Amino acid sequence: QVQLVESGGGLVQAGGSLRLSCAASGLTFRSHSMGWFRQAPGKEREFVATITLSGGTTAYADSVKGRFTISRDNAKNTVYLQMNSLKPEDTAVYYCAARKFAGVLTRSSGYDYWGQGTQVTVSS
Numbered sequence: 096q097v098q099l100v101e102s103g104g105g106l107v108q109a110g111g112s113l114r115l116s117c118a119a120s121g122l123t124f125r126s127h128s129m130g131w132f133r134q135a136p137g138k139e140r141e142f143v144a145t146i147t148l149s150g151g152t153t154a155y156a157d158s159v160k161g162r163f164t165i166s167r168d169n170a171k172n173t174v175y176l177q178m179n180s181l182k183p184e185d186t187a188v189y190y191c192a193a194r195k196f197a198g199v200l201t202r203s204s205g206y207d208y209w210g211q212g213t214q215v216t217v218s219s
Contacts, residue, residue: 097121097208099191104213107181111217115176117191117210124172125149128194131165131176132203133187133215140190142201144176154199159185181217188212 103115115131130145144155144165153165164177174191192206200206 097193099193099208099210101189101191101210101213104189104215106216106218109181109183109217109219111181112177112179113181113215115178115189115191115213115215117174117176119172119174119191119193122193122195122208125169126195127208128197128200129165129167129174130192130194130200130206131174132190132192133185134190134212135184135187138187140203142203143189145199145201146174147199148197152199154201156201178215181215183217183219185215186217187215189215 098120100118128147131143132140134140146153146165150167162180167174190212191210193208194206
């Protein structure tokens with residue numbers, strides 16, 4: 096079955112950096128667009144970033160643009176989220192998601208598979 100396993104979360108001070116990874120198995124990775132979403136306590140899940148099949152196109156939420164970078168390695172079936180200049184408001188559980196179509200999609204309902212999430216906590 097399809098598995099998406101996130102790693103790399105943790106506790107970091109404001110201004111610091113983290114790199115999240117999401118390892119995919121059970122699917123043809125290069126045929127899936129990938130996305131990162133996050134959910135803070137008491138809030139709805141929100142879009143963070145997405146990357147298309149070959150990595151040629153990316154999109155970001157305005158709140159993370161210029162600070163976060165999404166990338167993928169199709170040889171390793173892995174998608175990454177490099178997070179720099181972290182802020183306390185970035186604190187959330189971060190989820191990796193996959194969808195079997197090309198193109199940019201920021202709506203969570205359009206994704207077919209989800210990971211279990213990894214906690215990111217940014218202290219002030």
